[in-house]
Amino acid sequence: QVQLVESGGGFVKPGGSLRLSCAASGFTFSVYHMTWIRQAPGKGLEWVSSISGGGDSSSYAESVKGRFTLSRDNTQNSLFLQMNSLRAEDTAVYYCAREVWWLPDFWGQGTLVTVSS
Amino acid sequence: QSALTQPPSASGSPGQSVTISCTGTSSDVGGYNYVSWYQQHPGKAPKLMIYEVTKRPSGVPDRFSGSKSGNTASLTVSGLQAEDEADYYCSSYAGSNKYVVFGGGTTLTVL
Numbered sequence: 001q002v003q004l005v006e007s008g009g010g011f012v013k014p015g016g017s018l019r020l021s022c023a024a025s026g027f028t029f030s031v032y033h034m035t036w037i038r039q040a041p042g043k044g045l046e047w048v049s050s051i052s053g054g055g056d057s058s059s060y061a062e063s064v065k066g067r068f069t070l071s072r073d074n075t076q077n078s079l080f081l082q083m084n085s086l087r088a089e090d091t092a093v094y095y096c097a098r099e100v101w102w103l104p105d106f107w108g109q110g111t112l113v114t115v116s117s
Numbered sequence: 118q119s120a121l122t123q124p125p126s127a128s129g130s131p132g133q134s135v136t137i138s139c140t141g142t143s144s145d146v147g148g149y150n151y152v153s154w155y156q157q158h159p160g161k162a163p164k165l166m167i168y169e170v171t172k173r174p175s176g177v178p179d180r181f182s183g184s185k186s187g188n189t190a191s192l193t194v195s196g197l198q199a200e201d202e203a204d205y206y207c208s209s210y211a212g213s214n215k216y217v218v219f220g221g222g223t224t225l226t227v228l
Contacts, residue, residue, distance in 0.1 A: 045163065047208075047216060102151055103209075103217060104165070107165075
């Protein structure tokens with residue numbers, strides 16, 4: 001069965017960096033676009049970034065463009081989100097999800113990122 | 118402020134039907150047949166309930182159905198059950214610039 005397991009979340013000061021990882025299993029990882037979606041505490045869902053199956057094309061929300069970088073390693077079935085220059089408003093649970101026709105179908109359980117001084 | 122507009126709350130008694138709306142624009146909901154609905158229980162990850170406006174993934178009860186008219190998509194839950202109580206989010210493809218947009222979510226209460 002499809003499994004997505006996020007890791008790498010934690011507590012960081014404003015301006016700091018974190019690298020999130022997502023380990024995928026149960027499907028042919030390299031065939032699928034993958035995406036990160038976040039949810040601030042008590043708030044709704046916000047699309048963050050997506051990457052093509054081969055890793056040659058990625059898209060970013062305006063709120064993270066220039067600060068976040070999405071990459072993948074298809075040999076390790078892994079997805080990575082490098083987050084730099086973090087701000088308080090980046091505080092959220094970050095979900096890794098598989099994409100079908102641009103929209104997520106399977107989601108991981110999420111990893112919490114807290115940005116605070 | 119979310120790109121897609123959903124009512125903040127909806128409710129119904131067990132056995133009744135409830136419809137949740139999701140209003141966007143011609144650049145997202147109205148422009149593409151790529152609308153999904155997700156169910157989220159507290160502390161859990163979202164679960165796909167409807168994709169491509171009307172399709173149900175394997176394992177989702179047929180009590181859940183989706184539709185679209187113009188710029189508004191709708192999720193109908195028929196024969197409400199206690200376990201349907203959750204937050205529901207709609208999402209839509211919004212083109213290569215905005216990519217994917219979400220609604221603000223609707224809390225469904227089973228009375």
